[in-house]
Amino acid sequence: MYNPDLAYYQEFYSKQLLNDTIPFWFPRSYDQEYGGFLLMRDADGSLIDDDKAVWIQGRATWLLATLYNTVEQRAEWQEGAKLGYDFLVKHCFDTDGRMFFHVTRDGKPIRKRRYFFSETFAVIAMAAYAKASGDETAANRSRELFGKCIQYATVPGLLEPKFTDTRPTIGIGVPMIMINTAQQVRETIGDERCDEWISNWIRTIEQYFVKDDIRCVMEQVAPDGSIINHIDGRTLNPGHAIEGAWFILEEAKYRGNDPALINLGCRMLDYMWERGWDKEYGGIIYFRDVFNKPVQEYWQDMKFWWPQNEAIIATLLAYLMTGNEKYAEWHRMIHEYAYAHFHDAQNGEWYGYLHRNGTIAQSAKGNMFKGPFHLPRQEWYCQKILKEYLAVKSTQWMVNS
Amino acid sequence: MYNPDLAYYQEFYSKQLLNDTIPFWFPRSYDQEYGGFLLMRDADGSLIDDDKAVWIQGRATWLLATLYNTVEQRAEWQEGAKLGYDFLVKHCFDTDGRMFFHVTRDGKPIRKRRYFFSETFAVIAMAAYAKASGDETAANRSRELFGKCIQYATVPGLLEPKFTDTRPTIGIGVPMIMINTAQQVRETIGDERCDEWISNWIRTIEQYFVKDDIRCVMEQVAPDGSIINHIDGRTLNPGHAIEGAWFILEEAKYRGNDPALINLGCRMLDYMWERGWDKEYGGIIYFRDVFNKPVQEYWQDMKFWWPQNEAIIATLLAYLMTGNEKYAEWHRMIHEYAYAHFHDAQNGEWYGYLHRNGTIAQSAKGNMFKGPFHLPRQEWYCQKILKEYLAVKSTQWMVNS
Numbered sequence: 001m002y003n004p005d006l007a008y009y010q011e012f013y014s015k016q017l018l019n020d021t022i023p024f025w026f027p028r029s030y031d032q033e034y035g036g037f038l039l040m041r042d043a044d045g046s047l048i049d050d051d052k053a054v055w056i057q058g059r060a061t062w063l064l065a066t067l068y069n070t071v072e073q074r075a076e077w078q079e080g081a082k083l084g085y086d087f088l089v090k091h092c093f094d095t096d097g098r099m100f101f102h103v104t105r106d107g108k109p110i111r112k113r114r115y116f117f118s119e120t121f122a123v124i125a126m127a128a129y130a131k132a133s134g135d136e137t138a139a140n141r142s143r144e145l146f147g148k149c150i151q152y153a154t155v156p157g158l159l160e161p162k163f164t165d166t167r168p169t170i171g172i173g174v175p176m177i178m179i180n181t182a183q184q185v186r187e188t189i190g191d192e193r194c195d196e197w198i199s200n201w202i203r204t205i206e207q208y209f210v211k212d213d214i215r216c217v218m219e220q221v222a223p224d225g226s227i228i229n230h231i232d233g234r235t236l237n238p239g240h241a242i243e244g245a246w247f248i249l250e251e252a253k254y255r256g257n258d259p260a261l262i263n264l265g266c267r268m269l270d271y272m273w274e275r276g277w278d279k280e281y282g283g284i285i286y287f288r289d290v291f292n293k294p295v296q297e298y299w300q301d302m303k304f305w306w307p308q309n310e311a312i313i314a315t316l317l318a319y320l321m322t323g324n325e326k327y328a329e330w331h332r333m334i335h336e337y338a339y340a341h342f343h344d345a346q347n348g349e350w351y352g353y354l355h356r357n358g359t360i361a362q363s364a365k366g367n368m369f370k371g372p373f374h375l376p377r378q379e380w381y382c383q384k385i386l387k388e389y390l391a392v393k394s395t396q397w398m399v400n401s
Numbered sequence: 402m403y404n405p406d407l408a409y410y411q412e413f414y415s416k417q418l419l420n421d422t423i424p425f426w427f428p429r430s431y432d433q434e435y436g437g438f439l440l441m442r443d444a445d446g447s448l449i450d451d452d453k454a455v456w457i458q459g460r461a462t463w464l465l466a467t468l469y470n471t472v473e474q475r476a477e478w479q480e481g482a483k484l485g486y487d488f489l490v491k492h493c494f495d496t497d498g499r500m501f502f503h504v505t506r507d508g509k510p511i512r513k514r515r516y517f518f519s520e521t522f523a524v525i526a527m528a529a530y531a532k533a534s535g536d537e538t539a540a541n542r543s544r545e546l547f548g549k550c551i552q553y554a555t556v557p558g559l560l561e562p563k564f565t566d567t568r569p570t571i572g573i574g575v576p577m578i579m580i581n582t583a584q585q586v587r588e589t590i591g592d593e594r595c596d597e598w599i600s601n602w603i604r605t606i607e608q609y610f611v612k613d614d615i616r617c618v619m620e621q622v623a624p625d626g627s628i629i630n631h632i633d634g635r636t637l638n639p640g641h642a643i644e645g646a647w648f649i650l651e652e653a654k655y656r657g658n659d660p661a662l663i664n665l666g667c668r669m670l671d672y673m674w675e676r677g678w679d680k681e682y683g684g685i686i687y688f689r690d691v692f693n694k695p696v697q698e699y700w701q702d703m704k705f706w707w708p709q710n711e712a713i714i715a716t717l718l719a720y721l722m723t724g725n726e727k728y729a730e731w732h733r734m735i736h737e738y739a740y741a742h743f744h745d746a747q748n749g750e751w752y753g754y755l756h757r758n759g760t761i762a763q764s765a766k767g768n769m770f771k772g773p774f775h776l777p778r779q780e781w782y783c784q785k786i787l788k789e790y791l792a793v794k795s796t797q798w799m800v801n802s
Contacts, residue, residue: 298762
């Protein structure tokens, strides 16, 4: 297999990352006064809110440290990661060891939630920062918090439940995010727990959430894996499942192109591309109902930025690992749709929220849920795997070519 | 003032209510097996979920009892209201006296929330049912629960807070809904607490939420009434404020056309019509930012059914009470937009969720948040005030005509 587009894409993602996406955020978002980052910004970069979303503080710290670790050892990125790391440590933990969700500019808590995603993003932030700085305390903090996350993910009742026990459910979000958290810890500071836990969580996803008979990846199921035939139980999140698909393909690559994992990742991608790709307007739709009934969540048919980022990664990685031209075509489709509709050529970065028909629903580049993460991670990851692939002329990459 | 359209509108709303909206829901939604109502239905009336949303169970009970009390003493409506009342009493209360938010068909709890809106809708359901049935126990239950709601609304710390104390806020939702709750209790079973509390809550709204200098009604503010210049604090909900406007106009009418209350209700309507009416596509938009910055909530520019219902009531009532032709024109505009875009002429009732441009975003007529309430209440209320107005040939209604 030789595809002349691959060199083009490699250069494209690399340039977008370094000349367009990162300069939108940095250096202007470094908060030299209080630490952390000022990330809630309108299309033109003007600040719309100086509060700090803890998820995004962690993700931005991870990004800066990862750029330093893998792209170029710029002092600015190392110092930026330190701003984020220090803010997380100083201001984002409650006295019970859990983390907040939303804090003021100077680090006073506004809101804490039942979920532990602030914690998982802090784990990867601290791990990447530990590698960038050589700070052993940061590495130990990351390992300790990773251990807590494993507990939150596996010990029932540790976290306050949102629902009663009447209709127990399990979600794909926890095993998925924990796979990626463990992968990042392993990559940066190493931890002997990672391989086994990754295997466990992949088994959980395959056993309970992947439904080959109806070609679907469920977002939540009953504890025995059965479909809960109510509105919430039927709701699918194709972009989320596709993100899970590439975490598993990445694991397949790490394990020497494990064919069973490649097969699993590609099935998940296939099923949810079929359900998520909008044949009328293009792009990945936010929610779908497994039986095509109406979905409750109001933004169900909008196009958000991040499902497109996950689909760009997953289709490219599936193509590089299998040589199946179907994935090259899907990658071309989602790439062209996304950069045509989401990218703000004037100011850099992407809009976050489009209507189903591709028009812009609102102009923010950063808010409580969007910041420097999914887009720069996609551009960083895609340029990296393409560089590796092109360097070895593809031979080690493919199973069936 | 004589407007030949008024008789047309009176007949239109009356016919829509009785021949189109109510027949979509009843009798098929009566759950003769478990009590309560099966209300989560697709456009064609097919059931998409047999769970029960406690808000909507209360609201449907209120509607059936109110139709019985004010439109026609149909045994079906009285019996339907009893199904709802019994289900609320038997299955929707937790052991601490608080109510659930979401239960299964047979009444097992799924979710309980921090808010007490399940309770406020149960208060008006029980009150209206008490009047329809003459059941004194129901009246006492309603009064007792109304007393609890007054406590929840006024005693800090009784309910678990969603946010920390770092940035205290007060919302317009509680005083607004409590005005209407008290009005309904007064109308059906009477309660000597109502007048004073209504005055208090109206004063709260005027003092803290209505900003004449910037022509705006805030959705939330700091405890001293100042605007909180962060994303959430800036977010306006025009349909909600317009609902509050007509609760206050209704109170003005009850108090013999109190001119200060008419003035307040009309100011609120004016400000939020200016901010909420979509000059490009028509209809009332869901959220706006007070300073026109991007809004966080993803569905911010969609058209939901209920803000249109509230605006139809508020503009009609403002017109009948002031004779100001501006309101007749606004009423015509919102009426024509809403019935052209939301009404499902084939199956009856309205769609709930349109894109900003008026296309249908999803087909459900009923789900966790939509059911037989805002639309039938609007049609019921509008036919009722028009009938009263036409009967007295308008003279008692107007302040300045």
